[in-house]
């Protein structure tokens with residue numbers, strides 16, 4: 001079973017983690033290309049305001 005994100009995204013995240021670089025939260029900024037939304041045919045939906 002696939003978690004929905006792409007292998008390329010996970011590899012990029014791994015390299016970024018080694019450099020200590022974080023990835024912005026896509027629910028607060030823009031899509032960072034993990035691939036889940038297009039793979040699962042879904043969209044981010046926020047359930048109310050967050051702090």
Ligand code: SF4
Pocket residue numbers: 026027030031032033034035036037038044
């Ligand atoms: S918007 Fe969807 S595809 Fe983009 S990073 Fe967020 S969860 Fe992944």
